[in-house]
Amino acid sequence: RRSVTPNSRTHSDTYNNDEDSGRVRVAVRLRPKNAEDLHLDADFADCVESQPELKRLKLRKNNWSSESYRFDEVFTETASQRRVYEVVAKPVVESVLGGYNGTIMAYGQTGTGKTYTVGRLGKDDASERGIMVRALEDIIADRSLTSDSVEVSYLQLYMESIQDLLAPENINIPIHEDPKTGEVSLPGATVVKIQDLDHFLQLLQIGEANRHAANTKLNTESSRSHAILMVHIRRSIHDKSDEITSHGKETRSDLLGGNSIPRVRKSKLLIVDLAGSERLDKSGSEGPLLEEAKFINLSLTSLGKCINALAENSPHIPTRDSKLTRLLRDSFGGSARTSLIITIGPSARHHAETASTIMFGQRAMKIVNMVKLKEE
Numbered sequence: 001r002r003s004v005t006p007n008s009r010t011h012s013d014t015y016n017n018d019e020d021s022g023r024v025r026v027a028v029r030l031r032p033k034n035a036e037d038l039h040l041d042a043d044f045a046d047c048v049e050s051q052p053e054l055k056r057l058k059l060r061k062n063n064w065s066s067e068s069y070r071f072d073e074v075f076t077e078t079a080s081q082r083r084v085y086e087v088v089a090k091p092v093v094e095s096v097l098g099g100y101n102g103t104i105m106a107y108g109q110t111g112t113g114k115t116y117t118v119g120r121l122g123k124d125d126a127s128e129r130g131i132m133v134r135a136l137e138d139i140i141a142d143r144s145l146t147s148d149s150v151e152v153s154y155l156q157l158y159m160e161s162i163q164d165l166l167a168p169e170n171i172n173i174p175i176h177e178d179p180k181t182g183e184v185s186l187p188g189a190t191v192v193k194i195q196d197l198d199h200f201l202q203l204l205q206i207g208e209a210n211r212h213a214a215n216t217k218l219n220t221e222s223s224r225s226h227a228i229l230m231v232h233i234r235r236s237i238h239d240k241s242d243e244i245t246s247h248g249k250e251t252r253s254d255l256l257g258g259n260s261i262p263r264v265r266k267s268k269l270l271i272v273d274l275a276g277s278e279r280l281d282k283s284g285s286e287g288p289l290l291e292e293a294k295f296i297n298l299s300l301t302s303l304g305k306c307i308n309a310l311a312e313n314s315p316h317i318p319t320r321d322s323k324l325t326r327l328l329r330d331s332f333g334g335s336a337r338t339s340l341i342i343t344i345g346p347s348a349r350h351h352a353e354t355a356s357t358i359m360f361g362q363r364a365m366k367i368v369n370m371v372k373l374k375e376e
């Protein structure tokens with residue numbers, strides 16, 4: 001039996017109508033033109049046109065025709081970090097505060113604004129803060145949580161190895177999956193209790209520095225790895241009114257003779273800044289190099305396959321194929337809520353990558369019932 005907290009569905013928005021609450025929400029964000037776009041693009045007209053009021057994005061196919069795609073939300077280049085957070089992430093954060101698992105992911109070609117959207121610290125200007133910081137801000141502000149009930153781990157996934165960004169010598173962290181509950185955890189990862197927002201900002205900064213150092217050592221770019229913030233929330237349930245079962249008012253404590261026994265409800269939020277989605281074998285590499293390219297992108301490719309399988313209602317969802325999809329297993333299915341933000345640039349020079357990102361987002365929009373992921 002599943003219990004439902006009364007406040008797990010709150011005000012947020014139309015983004016979240018309950019009709020198809022199991023569906024992955026997909027938003028697209030268009031990056032403002034950068035200096036390169038402005039200088040080199042004389043011959044390349046913009047390849048996309050956003051129509052935010054229609055929640056549509058037009059992609060130009062050639063000089064004569066364009067295709068229009070619908071998303072849950074379309075953010076133009078002027079969209080604020082605050083608005084992106086409120087539409088894309090806040091409903092997931094609220095759901096996690098209500099006791100469910102949730103995932104927020106950013107997908108797109110390198111340089112299109114994934115890290116800006118998700119990981120920006122905004123130290124000098126709070127209006128620049130990205131989703132990770134704003135999510136923790138909301139979680140910390142939840143007065144019903146005690147100070148020891150919010151914990152985070154911060155990880156990097158590269159070449160199918162999970163590295164602890166809070167203790168970088170700790171690489172190859174194994175994934176544990178509870179055979180009974182299906183709960184996925186990383187017993188070897190550093191877990192830090194968050195005292196306040198400043199504390200969290202410091203941790204993120206340490207994580208970023210470690211990520212940078214690790215990638216310099218490996219001679220790779222951070223665009224090749226996934227950054228994963230895992231937030232664990234524990235909340236005690238004392239009050240009978242806090243828990244309403246699917247059968248109505250009856251609570252667990254009623255069943256146990258009326259004593260209010262404090263119980264703990266755990267939930268988990270994953271915020272993932274995915275590796276760049278661009279093809280790595282573009283340069284025509286062969287042999288070992290191509291093999292390496294495939295391995296680097298294994299998790300991303302596997303995520304794509306799971307999304308395709310889910311979108312096609314396939315009976316087999318290949319979640320076991322990569323570390324990323326294994327990590328997402330209990331946060332990306334069943335009652336868990338998932339938001340995907342895809343990021344694109346405006347220039348026609350990257351038409352192929354932009355088109356492929358849009359198609360990824362379109363397929364994810366079709367995922368209606370993700371319960372299957374748990375049943376595999």
Ligand code: ADP
Nearest residue numbers: 031032108109110111112113114115116117223
């Ligand atoms: P990615 O993580 O996808 O590789 P970044 O987040 O690093 O891309 O963004 C690339 C550059 O574009 C950065 O300098 C970033 O500050 C800038 N940028 C991205 N999105 C925006 C935006 N919405 N507004 C202003 N600058 C942005």
